[in-house]
Amino acid sequence: MKMNKNVRKQGKKQIKTNLMRCCRPDSGSVDLTTRIKDVVFRNPLTVASGTFGTKDEYAPFVDIERLGAVITKTITVKPRRGNPMPRICEAAAGMLNAIGLQNKGLQDFIEDKIPYFEKKDVPLIVNIAGESTDEFRMLVSTLTKYRHVVKAIELNLSCPNVEKGGVSAMRKRDVILDIVRTARSETDLLLIAKLSPELGDLIEIAGELVSIGIDALSLINTLKGMAVDVRKRCSKMAKITGGLSGPAIKPVALRYVYEVKKKYKIPVIASGGIMTAIDALEFLVVGADLVAVGTANFVQPTATLDILDGIKEFCVQNHIACLDDLRGSFKENRPAT
């Protein structure tokens, strides 16, 4: 596809789009615009919940208005202290964490975080977790009132580090279905479920959630793991187990995004070890709608923008004018070499 000269002239200037304009160059020379339900994202780059601070921690490194969306750290009804230290531990090509959903609660989010994001031109996706269906109901209905800022709600249905409302409790199918049905009845906002293979048969669960009206899926949350201190003969983490993230889990995440996209017509926010533009492109090729950079933010605070620039560069080099031309272009049969 040939690029329009006028558009090319505008160079790197970002144009704010309110309407979907598929296959017309938008940001710079490549159109990266992504739409899920009625929300328009200027590009597919976002951050995985819990890896981007709670407010302005990344402000010295990243202009968040360049991102497609910001996904918040999990918000719970009441403030949570989280788990005891040590609650992080390095692993091969990744890390374990058992933070335990530490956050200041819904009230603080409304009073402190919403006013901050109100001034920012970036869609905000709020990740929430409840200890019961009623808590989910309350969080969803309250956040829906702030729809001028909150563009989507992501249900954390797969935290490996808490007892109540954590991944173990969600293994019961009726629990997870009840939460999603309830959330659906409380909001018309873009509703996302964040899942992990820890829940059971992920492909099957994805299908059931699609059938009860979920708008999108976030795949995947961390995988439960552990590390042992052989000298002390105990876990390297206070809570024994933690969630494994980083490049170590990328092949697993990629496989689930691929299988879910192949089987269902459901938008997917992909996360799991995305460190480079090529990693992100792999997820886009198998059909991911948004790509969420997670643990990479802890290693390289500019990771999101580095990856965004890399995706643009790849598209320009490969004459891809619109990201939708690349998205889902995966070939089942390897071309002959």
Next chain:
Amino acid sequence: MPSKVSDEVVTLIENRKINQKYFKLVFQSRGLSKNVKPGQFVQLQIQPAQDPFLRRPFSYFRVCSDRIEILYEILGRGTSLLARKKKGDRVRVMGPLGRPFTEKVGQKKRILVGGGIGVPPLMFLAERCSVDCLLIGVKSKEELLPKREMAQVKGKVLFSTDDGSYGEKGYVTELLKKVLKEESSRLVYIQTCGPNVMMREVMKIAKKKGIEGEASMDERMACGIGACLGCMVETRDGLVPSCKEGPVFSFENLV
């Protein structure tokens, strides 16, 4: 953040063993040396190939113009890989990070208590500000820094070794008790960095005598900028990330 954070690839000028235990790493950078205060640290990426995966935090040991020196000890895989780096090799470094030690303590006598690899940031402080006394505790004399590294300390230096091979025999906290006997508590300000057990003991001694001070807490870190909530420290304001709200905390703020 008290100062602007830089993140850049630097070329090593020096990386060598300076005694039985410690290595000294030297590089130059305008951004990473600007407005640095003792107690602050850098996040160093040992290798870019995701292995080791996370960056490692290191305190600034000395900053002269744009020359930065760091002292480290081989503690695991990351630092052993770092020790293999040669002059001319490149590493990615982000800093300055964290809240530093207080430099102005008024009329009070400054006593610094350092243990093991907690000594370098205190040396930095003792070269910047006058100190009444710098107490250094190590296991044995082999771990002592070479004399030329100690030459610029603005004050008296006292040593203790666990095995009695140099200075007083025993823990540095015993040495602190001795030194404090001759001082009026209200006129003393203690700043400490070292193993958590040592610092807890220093704080206990200080609390008993009503002495104020600061401790640089050492928690396992990932991001270094207050985002991952991995390095939390219990304070009067609740659990806070030591990389951002610390690593230096006042005694009274630590629970």
